[in-house]
Amino acid sequence: MKKILVTGGAGFIGSAVVRHIINETSDSVVVIDKLTYAGNLASLASVAQSERFAFEHVDICDRAALDAVFAQYQPDCVMHLAAESHVDRSIDGPAAFIETNIVGTYQLLEATRNWWSELDAGKKAAFRFHHISTDEVYGDLHGSDDFFTETTPYAPSSPYSASKAGSDHLVRAWLRTYGLPTLVTNCSNNYGPCHFPEKLIPLTILNALAGKPLPVYGNGLQVRDWLYVEDHARALYRVATTGAVGETYNIGGHNERKNIDVVRTVCALLEELVPHKPEGVERYEDLITFVTDRPGHDVRYAIDASKIERELGWTPEETFETGMRKTVQWYLENQSWWQQVLDGSYQGERLGLKG
Numbered sequence: 438m439k440k441i442l443v444t445g446g447a448g449f450i451g452s453a454v455v456r457h458i459i460n461e462t463s464d465s466v467v468v469i470d471k472l473t474y475a476g477n478l479a480s481l482a483s484v485a486q487s488e489r490f491a492f493e494h495v496d497i498c499d500r501a502a503l504d505a506v507f508a509q510y511q512p513d514c515v516m517h518l519a520a521e522s523h524v525d526r527s528i529d530g531p532a533a534f535i536e537t538n539i540v541g542t543y544q545l546l547e548a549t550r551n552w553w554s555e556l557d558a559g560k561k562a563a564f565r566f567h568h569i570s571t572d573e574v575y576g577d578l579h580g581s582d583d584f585f586t587e588t589t590p591y592a593p594s595s596p597y598s599a600s601k602a603g604s605d606h607l608v609r610a611w612l613r614t615y616g617l618p619t620l621v622t623n624c625s626n627n628y629g630p631c632h633f634p635e636k637l638i639p640l641t642i643l644n645a646l647a648g649k650p651l652p653v654y655g656n657g658l659q660v661r662d663w664l665y666v667e668d669h670a671r672a673l674y675r676v677a678t679t680g681a682v683g684e685t686y687n688i689g690g691h692n693e694r695k696n697i698d699v700v701r702t703v704c705a706l707l708e709e710l711v712p713h714k715p716e717g718v719e720r721y722e723d724l725i726t727f728v729t730d731r732p733g734h735d736v737r738y739a740i741d742a743s744k745i746e747r748e749l750g751w752t753p754e755e756t757f758e759t760g761m762r763k764t765v766q767w768y769l770e771n772q773s774w775w776q777q778v779l780d781g782s783y784q785g786e787r788l789g790l791k792g
């Protein structure tokens with residue numbers, strides 16, 4: 438039984454990781470989260486009553502608060518997901534990305550090193566710091582046969598991906614310089630339950646249900662490799678518990694799709710599941726609206742995930758079709774989750790938080 442400190446555990450992927458650990462393992466979890474606009478305690482409601490779950494409202498840039506968390510909970514493992522994560526926001530205001538993704542990761546590494554260096558030899562060797570990153574650090578691919586591997590050179594395009602690249606370099610340097618037992622994973626685009634509605638798939642679902650335009654950047658031909666978030670959570674737990682120190686693992690879903698096709702898939706699922714449309718809407722697809730492309734928009738991302746499959750035996754359980762159906766159904770069945778995000782009341786939830 439391990440005690441795992443999960444940073445950013447109230448976010449989209451972090452909450453899936455926490456639900457996986459509480460529901461599928463006997464390990465304990467301590468979530469630390471600043472609860473920015475992207476943090477939502479409602480995503481943790483199903484596990485919040487577990488005796489193996491604890492929450493601390495902490496900013497990873499606050500070194501004193503981090504030291505106190507390590508002293509109180511004495512974790513065996515850190516899974517670091519806290520980040521500013523939305524590319525468009527990084528273009529409008531990069532400062533928060535530099536602060537959390539780079540400075541915050543540095544503060545967390547130092548607090549972890551401080552804690553880890555005092556452990557006895559056995560615990561020190563067993564300790565793990567797992568940094569969760571993105572395939573966007575590799576830049577984009579132009580040839581349709583190319584894939585990102587763990588040795589693809591870094592070439593980030595946006596302030597978001599550049600800040601994540603910086604954090605990846607810090608993590609690897611803390612292993613090389615101080616011997617902190619770190620691992621890094623770089624994953625493709627995730628989708629699934631509890632995804633904040635500013636991202637493509639939930640935005641499309643909710644706008645379609647409301648009869649609003651479905652914005653698609655540029656020509657919609659940008660290709661992303663989509664992974665169902667619960668498959669990602671399983672992969673992350675596998676890496677944190679069985680991955681080799683110092684290694685990097687790419688995680689992907691073998692699901693390359695053009696953005697326009699992703700939007701059309703959502704529309705087709707809604708035609709089937711919600712045939713009664715808002716007034717004036719004949720077909721959900723008619724709501725698709727092409728908008729000015731994002732500056733520096735990467736054309737294609739595609740992951741070669743053969744290393745994690747070969748070395749750790751992980752493969753995704755969901756296909757794009759099964760994962761998308763589950764996702765659309767989740768949004769249809771969990772209206773209160775997204776209504777509270779849309780009307781802002783989800784942020785009031787934090788008044789009742791533990792810790």
Ligand SMILES: NC(=O)c1ccc[n+]([C@@H]2O[C@H](COP(=O)([O-])OP(=O)(O)OC[C@H]3O[C@@H](n4cnc5c(N)ncnc54)[C@H](O)[C@@H]3O)[C@@H](O)[C@H]2O)c1
Binds near residue numbers: 522
């Ligand atoms: N979403 C994707 O498709 C994707 C793909 C690959 C990798 N990633 C990486 O996975 C991680 C999680 O992504 P996500 O989509 O769940 O992000 P998210 O934006 O949904 O969640 C981020 C969480 O971090 C918290 N946070 C932000 N700043 C913080 C700070 N200073 N201190 C403590 N907590 C803070 C937020 O409150 C939120 O709960 C990120 O590191 C991201 O780079 C995401």
